[in-house]
Amino acid sequence: QQQVKQSPQSLIVQKGGISIINCAYENTAFDYFPWYQQFPGKGPALLIAIRPDVSEKKEGRFTISFNKSAKQFSLHIMDSQPGDSATYFCAAKNSGGYQKVTFGIGTKLQVIP
Amino acid sequence: DTAVSQTPKYLVTQMGNDKSIKCEQNLGHDTMYWYKQDSKKFLKIMFSYNNKELIINETVPNRFSPKSPDKAHLNLHINSLELGDSAVYFCASSKDYSQPQHFGDGTRLSIL
Numbered sequence: 001q002q003q004v005k006q007s008p009q010s011l012i013v014q015k016g017g018i019s020i021i022n023c024a025y026e027n028t029a030f031d032y033f034p035w036y037q038q039f040p041g042k043g044p045a046l047l048i049a050i051r052p053d054v055s056e057k058k059e060g061r062f063t064i065s066f067n068k069s070a071k072q073f074s075l076h077i078m079d080s081q082p083g084d085s086a087t088y089f090c091a092a093k094n095s096g097g098y099q100k101v102t103f104g105i106g107t108k109l110q111v112i113p
Numbered sequence: 114d115t116a117v118s119q120t121p122k123y124l125v126t127q128m129g130n131d132k133s134i135k136c137e138q139n140l141g142h143d144t145m146y147w148y149k150q151d152s153k154k155f156l157k158i159m160f161s162y163n164n165k166e167l168i169i170n171e172t173v174p175n176r177f178s179p180k181s182p183d184k185a186h187l188n189l190h191i192n193s194l195e196l197g198d199s200a201v202y203f204c205a206s207s208k209d210y211s212q213p214q215h216f217g218d219g220t221r222l223s224i225l
Contacts, residue, residue: 034213043117043203043216044156087154095211098168103156 003027004092006104013111019077021107023090026071030092034101035064035075038087047088048075080111116140117217119204125223126194133190134220136204144168144210145187147179148203150219156203162187163210191222199224 005024013019023033031052036044050057050064050073057064063076077084090104117138126132138145146169147159161169165181176192187204201221205214 032211038154041218043205043218045216046213049213089156098161098163098210100158100161100169100171101214106154106156108154 003102004090004104006090006107008107009105010108011110013077013080013109015080015082015111015113017080017111019075019080019084019109019111021075021088021090021109022072023074023092023104024070024072025092027092027094027102028071029094029096030102032093032095033064033066033073034091034093035062036089036091036103038089038106040086044089077109080109082111082113085109085111117204117206117215119202119217119220121220122218123221123223125225127225128194128196130194131190131192132194132222133188134202134204134222136187136189136217138185138204138206138215140206140208140215142206142208142215143184144207144212145181145184146205146207146214147187147189148205148216150201150203152200160187160189168210194222194224196224198222 034049035047037047038044052068061078066073087106093101144163146161160179162181178190181187201219204217207214
């Protein structure tokens with residue numbers, strides 16, 4: 001059962017464009033939503049995270065938008081650069097107790113010059 | 114300084130063999146994890162330890178046995194390796210279960 005659905009699985013964006021990756025979750029107990037960035041041959045690294053008490057969080061060119069009623073959240077990468085080419089994972093977690101992180105299937109982003 | 118380090122980086126072995134992967138973190142974290150990433154890049158948690166105690170044990174064949182000799186180390190031993198075990202295995206750590214996880218660079222296991 002895929003508790004966090006992520007789309008698209010792959011994305012090609014021109015340099016300078018906006019990259020948008022969408023995720024939807026089912027478990028209403030989730031209250032922490034991180035995004036991870038993974039470069040080839042490396043482990044995932046935390047990029048940005050949001051809690052459901054805010055609808056948007058921005059860090060540099062990266063923005064998370066969160067819609068609690070729709071149980072959806074998305075990552076926007078503004079002014080996409082070739083160095084942003086990587087696999088992006090959305091994730092969700094219930095922050096109470098010993099809870100695991102549930103990952104989406106990942107989106108392979110390619111930013112072309 | 115590498116925060117979460119795994120050895121070896123690559124492991125190529127025959128079906129039926131037994132192998133171990135080691136993980137060490139120098140972040141002073143209390144919680145450590147093992148993940149499996151398959152060929153489609155899907156990340157799935159296998160085990161999690163908190164202060165050397167097994168907390169999360171997903172549906173993993175009992176051929177996989179984690180061991181945590183201390184809070185800084187979490188090793189993974191795999192018996193009777195099968196073709197389906199081919200994957201990248203990631204170790205991760207966090208201060209506790211509410212904090213972000215820091216991943217190692219993975220061990221690519223290939224079964225011939």
